[in-house]
Amino acid sequence: MSTDAFVHPDEIRSMFSSAMSDMYRSEVPQYGTLMELVSEINQSKLEAEPELADSLAHNGELERIDLERHGAIRLGKPEELFNMRRLFAVMGMHPVGYYDLSVAGVPVHSTAFRPIDEEALKRNPFRVFTSLLRLELIEDEDLRSEAEGILAKRDIFTADAIKLIYLAEKNGGLTRTQAEQFVAEALETFRWHSDSTVTLETYQKLHDAHRLIADVVCFKGPHINHLTPRTLDIDAVQQDMPKRGITPKAIVEGPPARSCPILLRQTSFKALEERVNFIGDRRDETVGTHTARFGEIEQRGIALTAEGRKLYDTLLAATRHAVQINVGGSNARDYETELVERFRAFPDDYETLRVEKLAFFRYSPTKAGLNAAKKDDLTGSINALVDQGYLRADPIIYEDFLPVSAAGIFQSNLGSDEQKNYSEQSNQKVFEDSLGAPVSDELDLYAGLEQDSLNAALEALGIRKNVA
Ligand code: OOG
Numbered sequence: 001m002s003t004d005a006f007v008h009p010d011e012i013r014s015m016f017s018s019a020m021s022d023m024y025r026s027e028v029p030q031y032g033t034l035m036e037l038v039s040e041i042n043q044s045k046l047e048a049e050p051e052l053a054d055s056l057a058h059n060g061e062l063e064r065i066d067l068e069r070h071g072a073i074r075l076g077k078p079e080e081l082f083n084m085r086r087l088f089a090v091m092g093m094h095p096v097g098y099y100d101l102s103v104a105g106v107p108v109h110s111t112a113f114r115p116i117d118e119e120a121l122k123r124n125p126f127r128v129f130t131s132l133l134r135l136e137l138i139e140d141e142d143l144r145s146e147a148e149g150i151l152a153k154r155d156i157f158t159a160d161a162i163k164l165i166y167l168a169e170k171n172g173g174l175t176r177t178q179a180e181q182f183v184a185e186a187l188e189t190f191r192w193h194s195d196s197t198v199t200l201e202t203y204q205k206l207h208d209a210h211r212l213i214a215d216v217v218c219f220k221g222p223h224i225n226h227l228t229p230r231t232l233d234i235d236a237v238q239q240d241m242p243k244r245g246i247t248p249k250a251i252v253e254g255p256p257a258r259s260c261p262i263l264l265r266q267t268s269f270k271a272l273e274e275r276v277n278f279i280g281d282r283r284d285e286t287v288g289t290h291t292a293r294f295g296e297i298e299q300r301g302i303a304l305t306a307e308g309r310k311l312y313d314t315l316l317a318a319t320r321h322a323v324q325i326n327v328g329g330s331n332a333r334d335y336e337t338e339l340v341e342r343f344r345a346f347p348d349d350y351e352t353l354r355v356e357k358l359a360f361f362r363y364s365p366t367k368a369g370l371n372a373a374k375k376d377d378l379t380g381s382i383n384a385l386v387d388q389g390y391l392r393a394d395p396i397i398y399e400d401f402l403p404v405s406a407a408g409i410f411q412s413n414l415g416s417d418e419q420k421n422y423s424e425q426s427n428q429k430v431f432e433d434s435l436g437a438p439v440s441d442e443l444d445l446y447a448g449l450e451q452d453s454l455n456a457a458l459e460a461l462g463i464r465k466n467v468a
């Protein structure tokens with residue numbers, strides 16, 4: 001079969017994310033309300049700032065502005081992660097980054113399945129933050145083996161989903177009919193099931209060990225626990241949520257608002273309490289509730305180099321050390337003030353970020369540069385070429401996640417009192433063994449993008465050698 005007959009993985013990803021969005025909106029009505037709010041705030045921001053609208057239009061981002069950027073799931077056993085990697089690969093999503101959340105008291109480690117190349121990200125940026133439960137962190141041995149026993153019995157993929165994954169791998173793609181069927185079958189894995197696979201008593205035992213363990217172990221599959229659209233003004237959405245009857249978490253995670261946004265800012269609304277039917281003989285013993293599903297929004301900025309990231313981590317740690325948000329979140333303002341103060345130490349103009357090598361940039365030759373190159377042999381350092389207006393540098397956007405922020409999102413939806421410190425060390429190797437592949441290093445990806453853009457720009461300007 002010729003590859004022309006295959007649907008492009010980027011298109012399968014778009015089909016899948018839009019099907020997922022429809023499903024989630026009908027399952028979690030508050031999420032629909034959040035989407036409306038985000039869309040309204042994006043519109044007014046675009047009207048108020050025509051330059052922003054222009055630059056988004058220039059990058060081809062305007063039409064997809066309100067679309068979901070990511071979702072999240074939590075898996076229970078290694079083979080689920082292994083097959084999830086295969087499933088996402090059909091949609092052009094590959095594991096990037098390793099996040100150890102046990103250090104923040106959440107017994108999981110994670111990766112993000114996402115498109116890697118720039119074109120694919122532009123066509124549809126949808127990604128899924130995927131966590132694997134670390135059962136070895138349950139101290140009580142009996143409980144651990146009970147959880148293992150429950151998980152051993154479940155199969156989270158439909159037989160047809162597995163068959164279509166196999167066909168995609170074998171033939172190198174899926175035909176339109178197969179792709180449509182694949183999306184429908186894949187969706188089954190992410191669906192919410194209000195019937196638990198265990199008794200209320202078992203649920204409660206696992207819940208007492210850690211809410212997250214109950215969330216993963218007691219259900220038929222890894223229900224998608226949130227979807228996250230992009231907002232152009234996260235502070236405005238955070239502020240307006242209560243007006244729409246939505247309760248946001250106490251603070252926006254990540255860096256403060258800045259003129260040059262860095263990394264990722266995110267906030268979520270609290271998880272819903274949902275009715276669950278547990279296994280049992282007596283009706284009054286079988287109905288309970290579970291909180292798992294919520295909504296989130298994100299706003300992204302420039303990707304930081306290792307050095308920039310170190311500075312970010314240091315300033316964030318200092319803020320968190322100085323102000324610990326209390327359970328009710330009544331001191332959220334103090335935290336925000338502290339955060340803004342501390343981050344004054346982080347340069348807030350693109351030129352300094354670039355010259356000090358704190359962030360990644362995409363280089364391109366300017367018209368003036370191309371004209372000059374026709375007349376003369378250009379030389380000089382990168383900085384000199386930029387100063388002369390021959391080379392232009394645009395921010396490369398951060399496409400990944402932040403472990404401290406992710407832990408904050410987890411915690412606000414598990415109840416913020418859930419602080420536990422696991423002594424066990426992080427274990428990327430074990431994670432990759434389960435995954436059946438290494439995860440890509442996100443910093444290498446950004447560095448590669450920057451270098452490729454620089455090489456191409458220098459070549460266009462007739463400069464062979466990379467000048468320091
Ligand atoms: C995932 C939380 C992490 C984010 O945006 O950082 C996350 C989860 O709750 O399963 O989605």
Ligand code: NI
Nearest residue numbers: 072228296409
């Ligand atoms: Ni999220």
